[in-house]
Amino acid sequence: MVETRPNLIDGQWLAGAQSAANINPSDTEDTIGHYATATRDDVEAAVSAACAAADDWARSGIQARHDILRAASDEIMARREEIGRLLSREEGKTLAEGIGETVRAAQIFNFFAGETLRLAGERLDSVRPGVDVEISREPIGVVGIITPWNFPIAIPAWKIAPAICYGNPVVFKPAELVPGCAWVVVDILHRAGMPAGTLNLVNGPGSVVGQAMLDDPRINAITFTGSQATGERVAQASVRHMRKFQLEMGGKNPLVVLDDADIDVAVDCAVQGAFFSTGQRCTASSRLVVSEGIHSRFVEACASRIRDLLVGDALDSRTQIGPVVDETQLQQDLDYVEIGRREGATLRIGGERLKRDKNGFYMQPALFTDTRNDMRINTEEVFGPVASVIRVRNYEEALSVANDTPFGLSSGICTQSLKLATHFKRNAQAGMVMVNLPTAGVDYHVPFGGTKGSSYGPREQGRYAAEFHTTVKTAYTSA
Numbered sequence: 229m230v231e232t233r234p235n236l237i238d239g240q241w242l243a244g245a246q247s248a249a250n251i252n253p254s255d256t257e258d259t260i261g262h263y264a265t266a267t268r269d270d271v272e273a274a275v276s277a278a279c280a281a282a283d284d285w286a287r288s289g290i291q292a293r294h295d296i297l298r299a300a301s302d303e304i305m306a307r308r309e310e311i312g313r314l315l316s317r318e319e320g321k322t323l324a325e326g327i328g329e330t331v332r333a334a335q336i337f338n339f340f341a342g343e344t345l346r347l348a349g350e351r352l353d354s355v356r357p358g359v360d361v362e363i364s365r366e367p368i369g370v371v372g373i374i375t376p377w378n379f380p381i382a383i384p385a386w387k388i389a390p391a392i393c394y395g396n397p398v399v400f401k402p403a404e405l406v407p408g409c410a411w412v413v414v415d416i417l418h419r420a421g422m423p424a425g426t427l428n429l430v431n432g433p434g435s436v437v438g439q440a441m442l443d444d445p446r447i448n449a450i451t452f453t454g455s456q457a458t459g460e461r462v463a464q465a466s467v468r469h470m471r472k473f474q475l476e477m478g479g480k481n482p483l484v485v486l487d488d489a490d491i492d493v494a495v496d497c498a499v500q501g502a503f504f505s506t507g508q509r510c511t512a513s514s515r516l517v518v519s520e521g522i523h524s525r526f527v528e529a530c531a532s533r534i535r536d537l538l539v540g541d542a543l544d545s546r547t548q549i550g551p552v553v554d555e556t557q558l559q560q561d562l563d564y565v566e567i568g569r570r571e572g573a574t575l576r577i578g579g580e581r582l583k584r585d586k587n588g589f590y591m592q593p594a595l596f597t598d599t600r601n602d603m604r605i606n607t608e609e610v611f612g613p614v615a616s617v618i619r620v621r622n623y624e625e626a627l628s629v630a631n632d633t634p635f636g637l638s639s640g641i642c643t644q645s646l647k648l649a650t651h652f653k654r655n656a657q658a659g660m661v662m663v664n665l666p667t668a669g670v671d672y673h674v675p676f677g678g679t680k681g682s683s684y685g686p687r688e689q690g691r692y693a694a695e696f697h698t699t700v701k702t703a704y705t706s707a
């Protein structure tokens with residue numbers, strides 16, 4: 229008997245009239261659970277509850293909010309094996325990656341538990357003698373949180389934890405494909421003492437539940453991670469309601485490999501960055517920009533590593549690459565492999581659907597060579613285990629190719645030259661730059677986000693999260 233997990237609205241668990249099944253992408257026979265689907269009315273009720281709770285929550289005090297965040301961190305950490313397993317079962321990344329992501333979520337809650345105790349403002353002298361100026365941060369109000377499926381616990385954590393830290397009530401809509409981890413996080417926070425209305429969970433389709441959030445003018449700020457197309461809808465709806473918004477929308481991240489790179493480091497960065505987590509990371513290295521002196525050695529070594537990668541059931545401890553998240557995404561990945569071929573790129577290895585004992589969405593990671601930067605496989609985000617090598621003459625051309633993209637999330641370089649690494653750090657058009665490291669894989673205590681078409685609004689994570697989650701008040705006092 230599979231249980232139906234309810235939504236949380238105004239402190240009450242509500243079953244709802246309909247539910248959706250959560251299916252394991254490693255084994256489509258395995259139904260993980262059923263999750264109640266919210267309606268537009270449910271969203272309205274959730275927003276009403278959040279509005280009603282906002283004032284008291286803003287005045288709840290830093291100790292109370294610290295204690296909730298700390299308790300959530302402790303419980304997530306203590307249950308990391310179980311939650312990590314659920315994560316891998318519903319999303320398809322490997323068990324090690326699932327547990328790693330769960331630990332990261334615990335660390336994020338712990339970080340923001342600390343931040344609640346460091347809420348600070350500034351006091352300045354006024355230019356008018358006898359007048360004091362105080363600058364303080366206040367909650368932004370009701371925060372709408374819309375998350376994607378590729379980081380089922382870390383992204384909800386890095387949006388919910390700062391909202392709680394800075395005293396904002398939350399209406400949270402996770403991605404349809406991964407309701408499991410979202411439910412667990414909300415359950416943990418609810419039991420940790422979130423007052424009624426301060427944390428609402430509304431599961432369901434983006435076109436209904438997400439859209440109802442965008443349409444509700446009482447939501448003061450929306451933080452979104454997902455596709456560019458949906459990001460644009462969030463932006464347009466938010467401008468209409470004059471609300472604050474923050475968007476994180478993917479990338480086409482370059483990893484530059486120069487002739488003087490340590491080949492082992494470069495291949496490791498490329499294979500990890502492009503294919504781990506099944507390539508389903510907005511920071512994935514999908515463009516490998518390689519200078520001609522190292523090109524053939526690099527391609528050979530990458531192809532040989534890819535050949536050895538074990539693609540299989542996410543819950544099998546030997547697996548290195550789990551399945552693609554669902555049939556639609558797998559089809560999109562395979563379509564891009566076909567598009568690359570038709571554009572004249574050479575498929576060096578991989579790119580085909582794989583059969584395993586269980587019926588799942590398995591794909592052999594694909595590496596293209598002989599590609600040009602203006603091909604669709606190098607301009608559009610595939611969001612799967614597909615990467616291209618773009619051959620360049622030298623560093624100058626590499627930098628220009630790396631920057632020649634509408635995106636700007638993460639940009640990497642492998643070189644032993646301090647001079648070129650420094651030049652690259654200064655001139656890469658991206659929010660995050662990696663030297664001799666994969667483009668994917670970031671710390672939890674420092675800002676995350678990009679430039680150009682990748683991101684909009686203030687950065688997420690670390691202390692920079694305060695920019696989105698608070699508004700600044702300047703008070704003048706004449707004593």
Ligand code: ADP
Nearest residue numbers: 375376402403433434435438439453454455458
């Ligand atoms: P992805 O390709 O990662 O699924 P989406 O942008 O479709 O990207 O999904 C990211 C999140 O946005 C999901 O939670 C999804 O349900 C939600 N979403 C999709 N369409 C809308 C919409 N019209 N309004 C609000 N949210 C939406």
